[in-house]
Amino acid sequence: CTSPKVRKSWAKATSTEKRSYIEAVLCLTTKPSRLGVSTHTTLYDDFGYVHAQLTMPAPVHGEPVFLPWHRYFVQVYEDALRSECGYTGAAMYWDWAADWAAPSKAAVWDTPLGFGGNGSESADGNGPRKLRIAYGPFRNLRPTYWYGAVDPHWLSRDWAPGSPADGQPEMSGIGYSPTVMDGVNSWTVYERFQPALESSPHGAVHGGIGSGRGDMGPSSSPNDPIFFLHHAMVDKVWWQWQQRDTANRTYAYKGVRNDGKNATLGDVMPMLGLAPDDLVLRYMDTQGGKLCYIY
Ligand SMILES: *[C@@H]1O[C@H](CO)[C@@H](O)[C@H](O)[C@H]1NC(C)=O
Ligand SMILES: *[C@@H]1O[C@H](CO)[C@@H](O)[C@H](O)[C@H]1NC(C)=O
Ligand SMILES: *[C@@H]1O[C@H](CO)[C@@H](O)[C@H](O)[C@H]1NC(C)=O
Ligand SMILES: [Cu+2]
DSSP states (O other): OOSOEEOEEGGGSOHHHHHHHHHHHHHHTTSBOSSOSOTTOBHHHHHHHHHHHTTSSSOOSSSTTHHHHHHHHHHHHHHHHHHHHOOOSOOEEOOHHHHTTSGGGOGGGOSSSSOOOOBOGGGOSSOTTSOBBOSSTTTTOOOSEETTEEOOOOOBOOOOOOBGGGTBOSTTGGGGSHHHHHHHHHOOSHHHHHHHHIIIIIIHHHHHHHTTTSTTSSTTGGGSTHHHHHHHHHHHHHHHHHHTTHHHHTTOOOOBOTTSSBOOTTOEEOOTTSSOOEEGGGGSOTTSTTOOEEO
């Protein structure tokens, strides 16, 4: 890895970069599924499917593999944008830690050079169970899965309302505030840092965007293209933590797995045919193993 790609914040990307990213994401919906699970799905749907299947019985959440597995998953997505859809850039991230006080005003929700905003009942098409987004280039996106079930629907969001009277920002912003981030970053060992990062802020961002009637809530959350900008940010927080003490932290990987065993760098991460299963070891260093990028 001699010239690592640099992953950018959406807010700092140029219009040309944003446009080409959005075009490549939409292009995934025109490519055949790699999984062959149904004749009606696309490469786009594969990501939601794999994530939903891995919620149980071989979970990739609530245990040490959460961080390297999602790092690998974001890389598989970037690779798909590049190899199948002509994208030439790197993955991008939403810096929600910078936008925590007013997340609904973040540049990622811009139209047309962003991901569109909140869903609404009046945008119709889904009925009351899901809130279709009303604007933006992804308005006509129609993901196939909802949790693990085939349930085609319009892309939906249900931004959690805030409580201005109590100083509570919308979209669960309090869950990724500077106070929360300082707490996460104060842990010096992986087995404390990983669960802190996974619960809040990571979970708060999912809940703040998805709530009950949006795609970011369920296990099929990669249905929402913002998922990958969210997880690139989670990855960036981990990367920065590693960078602060590379000697101790690049390969710091410890904790108890959901099956009761101790996690090891030799653990295999499943990708269910979307990409090869691979070892945790190869995804710890973003400039070594299978990776070549920085933030
Ligand atoms: C998002 O839209 C839903 C449905 O209209 C509404 O209940 C919710 O308050 C909205 N959230 C924000 C933050 O505006
Ligand atoms: C690694 O961590 C140990 C224990 O926390 C500390 O004593 C040591 O200085 C650290 N090494 C580096 C290179 O910072
Ligand atoms: C897991 O590792 C700890 C030390 O970190 C050790 O005490 C424990 O016996 C190990 N458990 C298993 C099941 O190997
Ligand atoms: Cu996940």
